[in-house]
Amino acid sequence: MKKVNVAIVGATGAVGTKILEKLLERNFPVQSIKLLASKRSAGAEITAGGHKYIVEETVPESFEGIDIAFFSAGGSISEKFAHEAVKRGAVVIDNTSAFRMIEDIPLVVPEVNAGALSGHTGIIANPNCSTIQMVTALQPIREKFGLDRIIVSTYQAVSGAGSEAIEELESQSLQFENRSKIEAAILPSASAERHYPIAFNAIPQIDAFDASGYTLEELKMMNETKxxxxxxxLSVSATCVRLPVVTGHSESVYIEIGKEGVSVEELHALLENAPGVVVQDDPSKQLYPMPLFAEGKDEVFVGRIRKDPEHPAGFHLWIVSDNLLKGAALNSVQIAETLLN
Amino acid sequence: MKKVNVAIVGATGAVGTKILEKLLERNFPVQSIKLLASKRSAGAEITAGGHKYIVEETVPESFEGIDIAFFSAGGSISEKFAHEAVKRGAVVIDNTSAFRMIEDIPLVVPEVNAGALSGHTGIIANPNCSTIQMVTALQPIREKFGLDRIIVSTYQAVSGAGSEAIEELESQSLQFENRSKIEAAILPSASAERHYPIAFNAIPQIDAFDASGYTLEELKMMNETKxxxxxxxLSVSATCVRLPVVTGHSESVYIEIGKEGVSVEELHALLENAPGVVVQDDPSKQLYPMPLFAEGKDEVFVGRIRKDPEHPAGFHLWIVSDNLLKGAALNSVQIAETLLN
Incomplete structure (x- = not known):
């Protein structure tokens, strides 16, 4: 396989570091890896796979000679530099929301819609973390029986809001234990007017509010899934909630499928053979997915699969995955792998 | 108002101590208060309202002369002693699941179905915490527009599993911060075969599993609500999840009401005038309920009220309340107040 020159924009962030890890771990055919970040991080050293990398400031010229550029440094950085990268011949795999809903930009989860990659024009969007794990788990069901409706409530980890949010949860937990003042400056989002403690709390706001009363995170799940x-x-509605969990998003998902009379066993069998999905579902052994045990794992874990007693085509599922891996870094690397194949 | 002799069974527990607090705080017309618990706790001293109480062991004779007995010491204690109390002339207000689904035993939330108290035969059941806050918030909507369907996902605090679960969350949080071994012995429930850490995790199991794949907590919400x-x-289905929150249950509730075209403003207006309910709902001010701020408060807080774009009669609500107060102790005391009036 042809070896390629790779750049990672946002290389010092929670997702950027995982992209580098996954490229190395999966023996992605790299010729060279360039780590890019803000001017502030330029000069930082990152050691991975026995190799020392020096972080460089992102400038338009950074992308000269780059074949694949992973972007994960926030929407404004993607808007500023993605086209510069494409202009210089790179394919951009963008992990922000900047381009996801643009009609001719593919929004891809390889297990679900790899076909959408054909005919891309240089930018490929990686979906939102909470969307990826849900569609990965629902795809085999949708393919076999059809899917009419999704109602999802999320239980999302702080790492989805970046490294600073992880530090905030840890410092607040200590402040709480010491009965000292809880300081909140990051969550629900750094740019928000008001901040609330996440330790020992649940915050029903992820990202900003839209005029509809939905948050952008909820709208992402609704629009990206379609x-x-x-x-x-397809009918999709979402409620997104941030929890005091470091890594691993969980989702309580209600679905109505396109066929009545399907059994839980049939869904089990489908999901057990689905790519990227692991079924953890045995109430008699208290077996079900939990975020603490999904951390660091590549797969999407599904459990608590049960029929809704109130609707002939209704089911409930509990879907958990590492939001930094399948929800972000891994899916981006999988998109690149699919492109190369 | 006639003064009454009161007993609290389970007086040293998380809920029992709150019942005593609420009786004193609300100037409940007590002649005497007897605190009852297991033999192990007998002799313990509890000081409240400037008065020192000595805890006594619960025996059948404890209920001689008692007018109202609050039970909150687990289902087996209620099964053992509730009829003994009734036999001696007491009215039992039971906060366990022992009697809730028995047909001629009223299951009461005073704001919703105080009328069910008439004709009781000595035992009145206090509903499950997660049920109480949901029905309190939905009652005004149901009364005005009708209610066809509820799909609820819960975000429940550890205090619902008792004082030991609170201690477990606190000690696990410290173990986590110190990078030492996480010890789990209580949750998801003390009697379960397997225990999982709750700190920085979410456990999709509350109470034991039924053969249907639902947990008893989920079935309680489904059956008690009806x-x-x-x-x-009424169609009700539930997914119940335990979180690393000390006190305060949150619920993501989807409803289909009996009328199309109702606006969010109409629901706001209804809920703003509803007894025991406080609307906290202004996205422009990031105002919504959170468990950390509901702790110690009597009310049921409702926010994130929004139309489901996918269903003409569908709405989403985020409902939060202190699970030890309206979810348990306060509701029990309110039942007693309603009986006396």
Missing amino acids: KIFGDQK | KIFGDQK
């Missing part, structure tokens, strides 16, 4: 499945008639 | 609303045709 785009990835290529089904604008 | 009984309290007196509507067996």
Whole structure:
């Protein structure tokens, strides 16, 4: 396989560091890896796979000779530099929300819609973390029986809000234990007017509010799911909540499928053979997915699968995955792997 | 008002201590208060309202002369002693699941179905914490527009599993911060075969599993809601999840009401005038309920009220309340107050 020159924009962030890890771990055919970040981080050293990398400031010229550029440094950085990278011949795999809903930009989860990659024009969008794990788990069900409706409530980890949010949860937990004043400056989001403690709390706001009363995170789940499945008639509504969990998003997902009378066993069998999915579902052994045990794992874990007693085509599932891996870094690297194949 | 002799069974527990506090705080017309617990706790001293109480062991004779007995010491204690109390002339207000689904035993949230108290035969059941806050918030909506369907996902605090679970969360949080071994012995429930850490985790199991794949907590929400609303045709399904929150249950609730075209403003207006309910709902000010701020408060807090864009009669609500107060102790005391009036 042809070896490629790779750049990671946002290389010092929570997701950027995982992209580097996954490229090395999966023996991605790299010729060279360039780590890019803000001017502030330039000069930092990152050691991975026995190699020392020096972080460089992102400038338009950074992308000369780059074949694949992973972006994970926030929407404004992607808007500023993605086209510069494409202009210089790179394919951009963007992990922000900047381009996801642009019609001719593919929004891809390889297990679900790898076909959407064909005919891309230089930028490929990686979906939102909470969307990826949900569509990965629902795809085999949708493919076999059809899918009419999704109602999802999320239980999201702080690492989805970046490294600073992880530090905030840890310092607040200590402040709480010491009965000292809880200081909140990052969550629900650094740019928000008001900040609330996340330690020993649950915050029903992720990202900013839209005029509809939904948060952007909720709208991402609703709109991205329809785009990835290529089904604008699919009904999706979401409630997104941040929890005092470091890594691992969980989702309580209610679905109505396109066929009545399907059994839980049939869904089990489908999911057990689905790529990237692990079924952890045995109430008699108290076996079900939990975020603490999903951390560091590549797969999407599904459990608590049960029929809704109130609807002939209704089911509930509990879907958990590492939001930094399948929800971000791993999916981006998988997109690159699919492109190269 | 006639003064009454009161007993609290389970007086040293998380809920029992709150019942005593609420009786004193609300100037409940007590002649005497007897604190009862297990043999192990007998002799313990509890000081409240400037008065020192000595805890006594619960025996059948404890209920001689008692007018109202609050039970909150687990189902088996209620099964053992509630009838002994009734036999001696007491009215039992039981905060366990022992009697809730027995047909001629009223299951009461005073704001919702105080009328069910008439004709009681000595035992009145206090519903499950997660049920109480949900029905309190939904009652005004149901009364005005009708209610066809509820799909709820819960975010429940550890105090619902008792004082030992609170201690476990606190000690695990310290173990986590110190990078030492996490010890789990209580959650998801002390009697379970397997225990999992709750600190920095989310456990999708509360109480034991039923053969249906639902947990008893989920079935309580489904069955109790129908009984309290007196509507067996109401569709209710639940997913119950335990979080690293000390006190305060949160609920992501999807409802379909009996009328199309109702606005969010109409629901706001209804809930703003509802007894025991406080609306905290202004996205422009990031105002919404959170468990950390509901702790110690009597009310049920409702926010994030929004239309489901996918269903003409669908709405989402985020409902939060102190699970030890309205979810348990306060509701029990309110039942007693309603009986006396």
